Amino acid sequence: MNPLFGEADPVSGISAVLPRTRLPEGPMPPATVSLLIRDELMLDGNPRLNLATFVTTWMEPEAHALMGDTADRNLVDRDEYPATAELEQRCVQMLRHLWHAPRPGARLGTSTIGSSEACMLAGMALKRRWTHRNADRYAAGARPNLVMGTNIQVCWKKFCNFWEVEARLVPMEGDRFHLGAEQAAERCDENTIGVVAVLGSTMDGSYEPVAEICAALDALEERTGRHVPVHVDAASGGMIAPFLEPELEWDFRLPRVASINTSGHKYGLVYPGIGWVLWRDREALPDDLVEHVNYLGGDVPTFTLNFSRPGAHVIGQYYNFLRLGHEGFRKVQGAIREVAVHLAERIEALGCFRLLTRGDQLPVFAFTTTDDVTRFNVFDVSRRLRESGWLVPAYTFPPNRQDLQVLRVVCRNGFSLDLADRLVDDLRNLLPWLRRQPGPIFGPEDATSFHHGPSFGSAGRSSRT
Ligand SMILES: *Cc1c(COP(=O)(O)O)cnc(C)c1O
Secondary structure, three states, X not given: OOHHHOOEOOOOOOEOOOOOOOOOOOOOOHHHHHHHHHHHHOOOOOHHXXXXXXXXXXXXXXXXXXXXXXXXXXXXXXOOOHHHHHHHHHHHHHHHHHOOOOOOOOOOEEEEOOHHHHHHHHHHHHHHHHHHHOXXXXXXXXXXXXXXXXXXXXXXXHHHHXXXXXXXXXXXXXXXXXXXXXHHHHOOOOOEXXXXXXXXXXXXXXXXXXXXXXXXXXXXXXXXXXXXOEEEEOOOXXXXXXXXXXXXXXXXXXXXXXXXXXXXXXXXXXXXXXXXXXXXXXXXXXXXXXXXXXXXXXXXXXXXXXXXXXXXXXXXXXXXXXXXXXXXXXXXXXXXXXXXXXXXXXXXXXXXXXXXXXXXXXXXXXXXXXXXXXXOOHHHHHHHHHHOOOEOOEEEOOOOOOOOEEEEEEOOOOOOHHHHHHHHHHHHHHHHHHHHOOOOOOOHHHHHHHHHOOOXXXXXXXXXX
């Protein structure tokens, strides 16, 4: 017996303890390994009850099988898999069309591993454009900055950190929980590479006023001659708004919008591992950032951080596009938003919670306790819900609303009205217990480690998706 494994089960011969820190001495039979790992993974939560994540946990059996069958495709290997590369371009073009890009047929976009990589690429394009416009000043030490709300997703803080750009964060004030147009324009100066507008905010599911932000920057340009492009981080909303609010102008219809990203693995309904980023035109994507390869005989521009990437996820995205079409997406996203609005209303009706958003933009909402609740807080609620299997994160809002502690619910495809009602029942049944507490028990520190386990580097709120 391998000493690393501990005692083996006398009947099955399977050892009880899995190797954790060292490679085992020898091989194991495939069936055994598979069983052991499946057992270990049983400790993971039930994805249906996970209302913390935005990321897809279910795909149709046909899509699942298709992705399994193509798990060996490396997207970058266009020479060997030209058909997969072609599907990527078809997806880019469908998204260009969906987001009203001026030349839908242009190859000005790419798939990525997720929105984080997409945002890095978009941010780099903004920075490079600024350095071209300000070559002398940049060389003389001018420090570029990026303007955005404090509700921004952590990938933008990473971008600013990695690429040495000052993150100019506009704080929340009063009931404004995301970036405001005037506040954004006020913070722009000659070193601003761009403004990031979010559709919608990971903090509370609200859409930022993209058109107003663009208008405020139009006025700024008129006044000062300063040109500040906008990137729209539509990680979630990019696959919601086009179907549910086709009239809402947030995309390339606004001339100031230079680039847009979305997460294929959020409301694009693909398993984790895919994002998209598109640029308006060639001016928005400086050519000196793009490597040109000619595997396909023609000129194939590539601009990504990773070289090798799974092709199966692009295939899964193309499957969803064909399977659902415009009408299918409208139905699926409409149904889940109905669930979100219904759930928000029912939680409000319990009487001890106040809604900050209502699930009527992204199918996501945040709520807090009413002022008269003194015996428990949102962290207690989150913790107690976990005992019935629900994962509903609680957290503190960023500056200047750190006084606000909230719970957030993310509704995803597959979360039914029935399940929503079950959540309300469980929540209602908890209240007598919570009201019997002498006072709040848990706090922000407990919530973080509890929901997300240890995170790499800085602990804390950053691990929310
Ligand atoms: C989820 C999210 C991201 C990061 O996306 P990944 O696909 O998880 O890398 C960025 N911005 C916003 C607004 C998000 O919601």
